[in-house]
Amino acid sequence: MLSTITLNRASSTPIYRQIGEQLKTAIAEGKLPAGTQLPTVRQLAAELGVTRLTVQTAYAELQSGGWIEATVGRGTFVSAQATMPPRWSTVNGAATPATVIGDLLQMGQAQGMRSLASASPDPELFPAAEFWANLESQRNHTALVGGYGPAQGDATLRIELAAHLSERSIEVTPEDVLVVAGVTQGVSLVAQALAQPGDCILVEQPTYVGFLHQLRAYGLQPLTTPVDADGPSLAVVEQLAATQRIRFFYTIPSFQNPTGSCMTPARRQQLLALADRYDFFIVEDDLYGWLAYDDAPPTPLKAADVNQRVIYVTSFSKTLMPGLRLGMLVAPTALRERLTALRIAADLGSPLLLQRALAAFLHRGDFRRHLRRILPIYRQRRNATLRACEAFMPPGVQWTRPHGGLCCWLTLPAHPAMHDVPRLVLQQGWAVAPGSVFLADASANHHLRICFGALPDEHIRRGVEVLAQVIRQQLENAPPSADVLEAWLPLL
Ligand SMILES: Cc1ncc(COP(=O)(O)O)c(C=O)c1O
Numbered sequence: 001m002l003s004t005i006t007l008n009r010a011s012s013t014p015i016y017r018q019i020g021e022q023l024k025t026a027i028a029e030g031k032l033p034a035g036t037q038l039p040t041v042r043q044l045a046a047e048l049g050v051t052r053l054t055v056q057t058a059y060a061e062l063q064s065g066g067w068i069e070a071t072v073g074r075g076t077f078v079s080a081q082a083t084m085p086p087r088w089s090t091v092n093g094a095a096t097p098a099t100v101i102g103d104l105l106q107m108g109q110a111q112g113m114r115s116l117a118s119a120s121p122d123p124e125l126f127p128a129a130e131f132w133a134n135l136e137s138q139r140n141h142t143a144l145v146g147g148y149g150p151a152q153g154d155a156t157l158r159i160e161l162a163a164h165l166s167e168r169s170i171e172v173t174p175e176d177v178l179v180v181a182g183v184t185q186g187v188s189l190v191a192q193a194l195a196q197p198g199d200c201i202l203v204e205q206p207t208y209v210g211f212l213h214q215l216r217a218y219g220l221q222p223l224t225t226p227v228d229a230d231g232p233s234l235a236v237v238e239q240l241a242a243t244q245r246i247r248f249f250y251t252i253p254s255f256q257n258p259t260g261s262c263m264t265p266a267r268r269q270q271l272l273a274l275a276d277r278y279d280f281f282i283v284e285d286d287l288y289g290w291l292a293y294d295d296a297p298p299t300p301l302k303a304a305d306v307n308q309r310v311i312y313v314t315s316f317s318k319t320l321m322p323g324l325r326l327g328m329l330v331a332p333t334a335l336r337e338r339l340t341a342l343r344i345a346a347d348l349g350s351p352l353l354l355q356r357a358l359a360a361f362l363h364r365g366d367f368r369r370h371l372r373r374i375l376p377i378y379r380q381r382r383n384a385t386l387r388a389c390e391a392f393m394p395p396g397v398q399w400t401r402p403h404g405g406l407c408c409w410l411t412l413p414a415h416p417a418m419h420d421v422p423r424l425v426l427q428q429g430w431a432v433a434p435g436s437v438f439l440a441d442a443s444a445n446h447h448l449r450i451c452f453g454a455l456p457d458e459h460i461r462r463g464v465e466v467l468a469q470v471i472r473q474q475l476e477n478a479p480p481s482a483d484v485l486e487a488w489l490p491l492l
Pocket of ligand 1: 119181182183184185208210252257285287314315316317322327
């Protein structure tokens with residue numbers, strides 16, 4: 001296998017990382033099972049024509065990630081932990097929002113597998129140097145940043161956040177901003193403030209699995225409107241708003257998770273008008289708004305919200321690092337005060353140290369610089385995903401073509417055999433998210449979400465190829481259902 005390591009000396013990826021990544025792939029795909037002895041540093045360096053230091057660095061990274069183990073005097077071996085197969089958990093035979101979220105969080109840490117399942121940014125692209133420098137700059141303020149802070153959020157950070165929002169055409173004062181521990185907490189506070197168990201909340205279908213999980217947890221009833229490439233169907237929104245009491249409409253207008261769909265400016269205007277006419281709030285989740293690859297970032301609904309219908313929530317989880325757990329919420333004043341009281345009840349507020357470090361990061365222009373660095377990379381990964389789908393997917397499979405964000409939504413032929421695809425792909429060391437958990441009623445089992453943020457192009461291509469092979473095999477081996485025949489017959 002090691003003879004199949006190919007090095008691209010023209011690539012900007014360092015050689016040691018190319019070696020490490022190819023070894024990880026071989027381990028993940030079972031080509032190097034647990035216990036396999038790797039060549040010595042000297043042997044591999046000679047085989048590949050690189051320095052020993054290069055191989056040593058690659059091995060050291062693999063070792064610190066738990067992929068391999070080195071025993072003095074014996075050699076270097078693939079570790080058992082690297083090849084332990086992760087599983088998709090189920091409740092009564094079906095994945096649920098809670099099981100999938102739990103599995104995704106775990107798989108992010110698991111060695112021995114590659115994940116296209118989680119809508120995560122690439123940890124290799126985290127702004128490490130800048131962020132640590134900004135943290136370090138707080139060292140002389142330990143007495144302050146080590147203490148409690150205002151529940152609404154640190155004033156210095158809120159000044160920066162108001163300026164940051166203004167770049168998305170949302171004109172607010174620092175007083176209007178509530179700092180939250182991510183969008184997850186923001187929408188959770190809103191759900192607690194605006195709804196009682198049994199109330200109806202309108203969501204897109206499909207939508208963010210984490211919000212569906214919250215609806216279940218709070219005993220709220222989802223009503224759904226379908227999403228196309230131009231955003232949610234407003235005809236359905238209107239019909240539901242006219243006949244039901246809707247507490248709010250949770251929407252992800254810009255580069256939606258899981259479809260990547262982006263609401264057109266015309267639909268945004270119409271949606272605001274509907275909220276006025278039928279008197280409901282819109283909760284705008286703008287987590288992916290900055291990650292625009294083909295045009296300028298879309299203007300949020302909040303920017304045109306003259307009648308205070310929109311509760312705007314976003315965070316730095318996709319643009320910077322999800323582990324920061326810092327985001328912001330803008331709501332009409334009375335509601336914001338209620339949300340702040342709920343925030344106090346939940347956890348008193350976000351750590352001042354992180355808030356101050358983020359404020360310094362924004363103040364120094366590091367966010368803009370970071371965005372300039374990551375956008376071309378994510379654009380390329382989006383392109384790699386679409387190219388791989390075109391190259392490998394069998395007929396009958398459809399996928400969205402997102403202009404931003406991190407997600408692409410696949411629709412497979414509506415065949416029961418498709419149900420097994422995530423499990424079978426996992427056996428080959430790759431994770432893709434089962435689509436059913438993004439549906440409020442889990443009514444269909446033939447969708448998948450693939451996310452292209454966290455892996456380099458060549459891995460995305462390989463992952464999509466493996467996925468396509470599994471889908472093809474399933475289609476070939478399973479007795480065809482009517483829908484599958486429909487998709488395949490014209491091509492036979
Ligand atoms: C649409 C959407 N909203 C919210 C979240 C969670 O965001 P946060 O990390 O800010 O809580 C995610 C994470 O994937 C998401 O895709």
